[in-house]
Amino acid sequence: SARLRQKLVEANHCSREEYVRKVLDAYRQTPGTTGNIRRQDRLLAAQLHDRAVPLKTVENALVLAAARRLLRPADASPLATVRSLAYFQSVIEEVQELKVSDDYFLHLRRRLERLF
DSSP states (O other), X not given: OHHHHHHHHHHHTSOHHHHHHHHHHHHHHSTTBOOOOOHHHHHXXXXXXXXXXXXXXXXXXXXXXXXXXXXXXXXXXXXXXXXXXXXXXXXXXXXXXXXXXXXXXXXXXXXXXXXX
């Protein structure tokens, strides 16, 4: 509905095009991904916008998933490179349900920055 879209724009403070660009930029910069953007990734980013998923939720989900993949035991077998934004869909849904402060995601970002 038009009312929902208006709320979404206000919540994300950006247009659909800008939202998609920001999601794809965040995905491209996420450690463990190929950095390549495919048509499916653009479509999913647009769907996230249409479902009113806050940009911050998507960014936090990318950080959480990257941390889980990278902060593993040294003797764990290596994981394959992520080739699609769809890989993160379940984590995005998980983050939407989490009752965790922004400080936690800031902590994870800092830990990841130290690794790269």
